[in-house]
Amino acid sequence: MKNKDRKGRGRKETERSSSQESQGKAEGSSIQGKRGGKETCVSPLATEKISKLLGQFALPSIVAMLVSAIYNIVDQFFIGHSVGPLGNAATNIAFPLSMMCTSLALLFGIGGASNFNLVMGAGKREKAPYFIGNAASMLLGSGTVLFLAAEMFLHPMLQLFGSPADVLPYAEEYVKITAIGFPFLILTTGGGHLMRADGSPKMAMICNLSGAVINTFLDALFVMGFGWGMAGAAAATVIGQVFSGILVIRYLMRYKTVALEKKHFLPQWMYLGKIMALGAANSFNQIAMMVVQISLNNLLKFYGAQSVYGEAVPIACAGIVMKVNQVFFSIIIGISQGTQPIEGYNYGAGQYARVRETYGLAVKAGMALSACAFLIFQLFPRQLLSLFGDGSEPYYQFGISYFRIFLAGTLINFLQPLSSSFFTSIGKAYKGMFLSLTRQILFLLPLLVVFPRVMGIEGILYAGPVADGLAFAAAILMVRSEFRKMKKLERKEEQ
DSSP, X not given: OHHHHHHHHHHHHHXXXXXXXXXXXXXXXXXXXXXXXXXXXXXXXXXSOHHHHHHHHHHHHHHHHHHHHHHHHHHHHHHHHHTOHHHHHHHHHHHHHHHHHHHHHHHHHHHHHHHHHHHHHTTOGGGHHHHHHHHHHHHHHHHHHHHXXXXXXXXXXXXXXXXXXXXXXXXXXXXXXXXXXXXXHHHHHHHHHHHHHTTOHHHHHHHHHXXXXXXXXXXXXXXXXXXXXXXXXXXXXXXXXXXXXXXXHHHHTTOSSSOOOGGGGSOOHHHHHHHHHHHHHHHHHHHHHHHHHHHHHHHHHHHHHTSSSTTHHHHHHHHHHHHXXXXXXXXXXXXXXXXXXXXXXXXXXTOHHHHHHHHHHHHHHHHXXXXXXXXHHHHOHHHHHHTTOOOOHHHHHHHHHIIIIITGGGGTTTHHHHHHXXXXXXXXXHHHHHXXXXXXXXXXXXXXXXXXXXXXXXXXXXXXXXXXXXXXXXHHHHHHHHHHHHHHHHXXXXX
């Protein structure tokens, strides 16, 4: 009813103004119209076919997230073949810092982009550039702070992350160099969301992909060609990140939808508070993963020492398994991020049916991908482990069990991130934040503590699928409740 009227009025406004029509030809650009007596933006997000929009926005998001996974997995590949299992374990010990970078990037990147989409959808164009400028400043600033913290407290930090004594020198050598790239990594990852909010998903994809290509080429040259080992892999990573970061800065200087001025980049709490509120769910999900990763490393070290595997083998195997899983999970996260501008804009515009349609289509895609990943993890675990160098028979034994048991919940663990992003997109940050914490903090972390006490190191493996099942149930209950509320709002508007 009213949704159809809004679409019709938006099309008439488009036909009425040739200058606005030309503006709308740009990817994702908006066209000014009227809704309920207030000036608002009618963009392709409000009228284009959902499947087309999801493909347009999700694909670059998937590439962006895959690039983050590739940075880690490429290093793992070359280090595994040149340094061996201790090098693989070292990259796993350093992995929580990569998660922190992603957390900060999502906090300010998704928070800034979500607020931008919501205020543009509500017709408050004058406030929009402040969300982009403040987000960009915090991306670069937070990366600089994390770099300084890593350099100053590196040794105790890596010990806290669960590093065995024989792995620590490799981890220190690696992180001392990779920390230099933290500001650029965070800016690139978070800046991709700001670009997509501006209707430039392809440019976001180019920025991320270019750095990954450079990293891969230089990894082969530095590690395999020059024999630089851990330092070579780290240097290749940083060079790729710096290149991508520079591309993001150049783009922000030529932002399309709104003009960014110096005043927009000066941090203001009235904007930062809203940015962090909407970015918190995705950010906290990464922090939760980081906390679990640190706990997992320490538990694997402790219970590994009491088993036939020893301290280093479980950590090395876990690092490979989790980074391979990150490739799959990056696709799911990319889909969830691709839904955000669509869900956010249409919720702000009152087009609730389009919001539900977007979520439903994302769930179908996530379900299909999860089924494929589950089969790969169950059928080819030894082959996946072999991609990252050779190991002893206990190494393969534990790694195969880790793939098959810990990742048994792959079939259903797509729903929690999609649902968490859904709540963030519609401005219900606290629900999104709660849901983002269910799998990692509320369920998995306690299970990781309890199960090994009864089952030994095998208990760590079984904690994964149980946590996945509980998080899946929580997501279903919360989303169903929200859909019922949306339908009530639709009925009120129709009266």
